[in-house]
Amino acid sequence: EAQVTQNPRYLITVTGKKLTVTCSQNMNHEYMSWYRQDPGLGLRQIYYSMNVEVTDKGDVPEGYKVSRKEKRNFPLILESPSPNQTSLYFCASSLSGVSWNEQFFGPGTRLTVL
Amino acid sequence: GIQVEQSPPDLILQEGANSTLRCNFSDSVNNLQWFHQNPWGQLINLFYIPSGTKQNGRLSATTVATERYSLLYISSSQTTDSGVYFCAVVVGGAGSYQLTFGKGTKLSVIP
Numbered sequence: 628e629a630q631v632t633q634n635p636r637y638l639i640t641v642t643g644k645k646l647t648v649t650c651s652q653n654m655n656h657e658y659m660s661w662y663r664q665d666p667g668l669g670l671r672q673i674y675y676s677m678n679v680e681v682t683d684k685g686d687v688p689e690g691y692k693v694s695r696k697e698k699r700n701f702p703l704i705l706e707s708p709s710p711n712q713t714s715l716y717f718c719a720s721s722l723s724g725v726s727w728n729e730q731f732f733g734p735g736t737r738l739t740v741l
Numbered sequence: 742g743i744q745v746e747q748s749p750p751d752l753i754l755q756e757g758a759n760s761t762l763r764c765n766f767s768d769s770v771n772n773l774q775w776f777h778q779n780p781w782g783q784l785i786n787l788f789y790i791p792s793g794t795k796q797n798g799r800l801s802a803t804t805v806a807t808e809r810y811s812l813l814y815i816s817s818s819q820t821t822d823s824g825v826y827f828c829a830v831v832v833g834g835a836g837s838y839q840l841t842f843g844k845g846t847k848l849s850v851i852p
Contacts, residue, residue, distance in 0.1 A: 669842045669845060671842070672839055686841075730786075730829075735783070
């Protein structure tokens with residue numbers, strides 16, 4: 628089944644403890660991205676990747692890192708999480724990074740930073 | 742950056758009623774998608790519609806790119822249609838694209 632998977636789905640952590648949220652897609656998509664969703668603010672793009680080893684900042688990249696070493700994986704790294712990073716996170720992918728295609732979303736990761 | 746405005750922000754419908762959701766955007770876009778976020782938080786693709794009209798069952802969408810708006814029609818609404826509807830526009834070019842979301846329309850369909 629074609630899908631975007633994220634792990635973990637739920638995470639409660641403490642300020643300053645490094646964490647990684649994994650994202651994987653099995654559709655051979657070139658474009659992958661991360662979003663956060665907050666009440667009243669909607670979904671905002673954090674980082675995106677046009678292809679392997681090609682990443683760029685979205686609208687709210689501060690406090691996050693990403694890497695794209697393989698086509699199927701696009702992990703989101705929080706080096707020193709803070710409470711303002713408590714949010715619902717979505718990973719997404721689409722076929723091409725050159726021309727826009729329909730974007731598919733993972734199930735979401737609900738992160739709480741205490 | 743581009744502004745995406747959705748209206749109305751909230752909508753309550755009796756089951757069986759029809760509705761129209763609107764998405765306005767402030768600049769030219771490469772593409773547009775409509776999503777439904779169900780009460781469990783899952784984002785579901787509805788339409789990928791840079792221009793023209795598409796239909797899928799009780800839902801249809803129209804995008805008029807030259808006038809910078811898109812409409813989502815829901816006919817004969819059902820309680821399972823409840824949730825938040827987002828439009829998202831694609832801006833970019835030369836191999837670099839970003840997706841910008843509106844803040845959504847929260848739809849509640851009551852029996």
